[in-house]
Amino acid sequence: MTTAYKNLIDGELISTNRTMEVLNPANEDVIGIVPSCGKEELDRAVAAARKAFPAWSKTSIDDRRAVIQKISAAIKDNADELFRLLTQEQGKPHEQAKGEIFGAAGMVAAQSTLSLDDEINEDSDTRLSRTRRVPVGVVGGIVPWNFPVMMAMQKIAPAMLSGCTIVLKPSPYTPLATLRIAELIKDIVPAGVVNIITGEDALGPMITEHPDIDKITFTGSTATGKKIMEGASKDLKRITLELGGNDASIVLPDADVGKVAEQLFWSSFSNAGQICVAAKRIYIHEDIYDDLSQAIAEYARTVTVGDGSQQGTGVGPIQNKKQFERVKELIQDARDNGYKFLTGGEEGDPSGTGYYVPITILDNPPEDARIVAEEQFGPVMPLMKFATVDEAVERANASEYGLAGAVWTADTDKGVEIAERLETGTVWVNEYLHLSPFAPFGGHKQSGFGAEYGKEGLQEFTYPQVITVKKNAMA
Numbered sequence: 001m002t003t004a005y006k007n008l009i010d011g012e013l014i015s016t017n018r019t020m021e022v023l024n025p026a027n028e029d030v031i032g033i034v035p036s037c038g039k040e041e042l043d044r045a046v047a048a049a050r051k052a053f054p055a056w057s058k059t060s061i062d063d064r065r066a067v068i069q070k071i072s073a074a075i076k077d078n079a080d081e082l083f084r085l086l087t088q089e090q091g092k093p094h095e096q097a098k099g100e101i102f103g104a105a106g107m108v109a110a111q112s113t114l115s116l117d118d119e120i121n122e123d124s125d126t127r128l129s130r131t132r133r134v135p136v137g138v139v140g141g142i143v144p145w146n147f148p149v150m151m152a153m154q155k156i157a158p159a160m161l162s163g164c165t166i167v168l169k170p171s172p173y174t175p176l177a178t179l180r181i182a183e184l185i186k187d188i189v190p191a192g193v194v195n196i197i198t199g200e201d202a203l204g205p206m207i208t209e210h211p212d213i214d215k216i217t218f219t220g221s222t223a224t225g226k227k228i229m230e231g232a233s234k235d236l237k238r239i240t241l242e243l244g245g246n247d248a249s250i251v252l253p254d255a256d257v258g259k260v261a262e263q264l265f266w267s268s269f270s271n272a273g274q275i276c277v278a279a280k281r282i283y284i285h286e287d288i289y290d291d292l293s294q295a296i297a298e299y300a301r302t303v304t305v306g307d308g309s310q311q312g313t314g315v316g317p318i319q320n321k322k323q324f325e326r327v328k329e330l331i332q333d334a335r336d337n338g339y340k341f342l343t344g345g346e347e348g349d350p351s352g353t354g355y356y357v358p359i360t361i362l363d364n365p366p367e368d369a370r371i372v373a374e375e376q377f378g379p380v381m382p383l384m385k386f387a388t389v390d391e392a393v394e395r396a397n398a399s400e401y402g403l404a405g406a407v408w409t410a411d412t413d414k415g416v417e418i419a420e421r422l423e424t425g426t427v428w429v430n431e432y433l434h435l436s437p438f439a440p441f442g443g444h445k446q447s448g449f450g451a452e453y454g455k456e457g458l459q460e461f462t463y464p465q466v467i468t469v470k471k472n473a474m475a
C-alpha cells in the first residue's frame with residue numbers, strides 16, 4: 001500500500017489536491033504520495049512563520065535549546081522506522097541510512113549547545129560598545145536528495161536556535177523521512193516555527209523570490225545556487241549556499257597501501273558517490289600508483305551493489321533517473337575515449353529496474369576527461385598518477401570548485417603543509433567525510449557562499465547589531 005504523507009503548516013498536517021509520487025530507486029515502485037504545494041500553500045506557510053516569529057524570537061535561548069533537544073530525541077526514538085524509510089526513498093544501504101538518522105539526531109543535539117553571546121567591542125572610560133545578534137526573521141530552507149534528513153535538520157536546528165522561524169522544502173525525490181519527522185515534531189514545536197512543504201522544482205524559485213522570506217539557506221548544485229543568488233538579489237535576502245564539489249585527494253608515496261586502499265574506496269563510494277564532499281578525483285604518487293590502484297580495485301570487487309534494504313549491500317542505486325542517466329553518460333564518454341577501466345565500465349542491463357551503476361574505477365584518465373573535470377556524483381572514481389607534490393597541488397586546485405580535499409601520508413606535518421595549499425573549505429589529513437557541528441563547513445570558489453555549522457554557521461541566521469553607549473554623557 002502506498003502511504004499518503006502530509007505537510008506541516010502552522011502546526012497542522014495538511015494535504016493538497018495536487019500530489020506527487022515518490023519512487024524507490026532500487027525498484028522504481030511508488031512508495032509514497034506527497035502534497036504538491038504551489039503559491040497558495042507557500043503563502044500560508046510563510047504567513048504562519050511570520051506570525052510565529054515575534055514570540056519565538058523573544059523566547060530565551062535555553063527554552064529554544066530545550067525544544068531542539070526534544071526534536072533530536074524524537075528522531076532518535078523513531079530511528080528504526082526512519083532509517084528504513086530513508087533507504088526506501090534514497091537508496092542508501094541500511095547501515096548508511098542508520099548513520100544518517102543517528103547522525104542527524106546527534107548533530108541537532110550538538111547544535112543546540114551553540115551560543116550567540118554578545119561581544120564587547122569597546123569598554124573604555126568613555127564608551128561601551130557591544131555587538132548582539134538578532135535573528136533575521138523567516139528563513140526559506142531548500143534541500144537536496146543525497147542526505148535529505150541530515151540537510152533538513154542542519155537547517156532547521158540553527159534557524160530555530162537563532163530565534164528564526166523556517167519554511168523548509170525537501171527535494172521532490174526524497175521528502176518522505178522528512179515529512180515523517182514533520183509529524184513527529186508537530187506537537188513539540190510551537191505552531192508556525194517550523195513549516196515543511198513539498199512541491200515540484202517550481203516551488204524552489206517561489207521560495208527564493210518570496211517577499212516575506214528574509215533569508216535562504218540552500219544545499220544543492222552550483223547551477224541552482226547561482227539561480228538562488230539571482231532570485232534573492234531582488235530584495236537582498238541573506239543567503240547561505242552549500243554547493244557542488246570536485247574534491248581531490250592526494251596520496252603521497254609514504255602512504256601505507258594496505259591501510260589506505262579501503263578508506264580511499266569508501267571516501268568515494270559511500271552513498272554511491274552521491275556526497276558533496278566525496279573524493280571525486282584521487283591523485284596517487286607514481287611510486288605506489290600500481291600497487292594502490294590494484295588494491296583499491298581488488299577491494300571494490302568485494303563490495304556488492306544492490307538494493308540498500310538487503311543485507312550485504314555496500315553500494316545502493318543512484319537516487320533518481322536523471323542522475324542515473326548523467327552518470328551512465330560519463331561512463332559512456334570514458335568508453336568512447338578509450339580510457340582504461342580497473343573495474344566496472346560495462347553497460348549494465350538496460351531492461352532491469354532500479355538505477356544501478358556498477359562500481360567503476362578508471363585507470364589514469366587525462367586531466368581533461370569529463371570524469372576528471374566534472375562532478376560525477378555517482379559510483380565512478382578516476383585514479384590519476386602524479387610525480388611531484390607541486391604538480392598534484394596544481395592539478396587539485398585547477399577547478400572552479402573548492403569544497404573539500406584530503407591528503408594521505410605517514411608524515412602528518414607534511415600532510416598539513418599540503419592541506420594549507422589546497423583551495424577548499426575543508427581538508428582532511430588521513431581521514432575523510434568527518435564534519436563537526438562545531439566547525440564551519442562551507443565551500444570556497446563556486447562550491448558555496450557562507451557556511452553551515454559552528455558559530456559561523458549559526459551567525460548566518462542573524463544580523464549583528466552594535467549598541468554603543470557614551471559613558472557619563474549626561475553627567
Ligand code: NAD
Nearest residue numbers: 143144145170171201204205220221224242243244245276
Ligand atoms: P539541485 O540543485 O538540483 O536541487 C536542490 C534543491 O533545489 C531541490 O530541493 C530542488 O527542488 C531545488 N531547486 C531546483 N531548482 C531550483 C531553483 N531554480 N530555485 C530554487 N530551488 C530549486 O541539487 P540536487 O541534484 O538535489 O543535489 C545534488 C547537488 O547538491 C550536487 O552538486 C552536490 O554536490 C550538491 N550538494 C552540496 C552539498 C554541500 O553541502 N555543499 C551537500 C549535498 C549536495
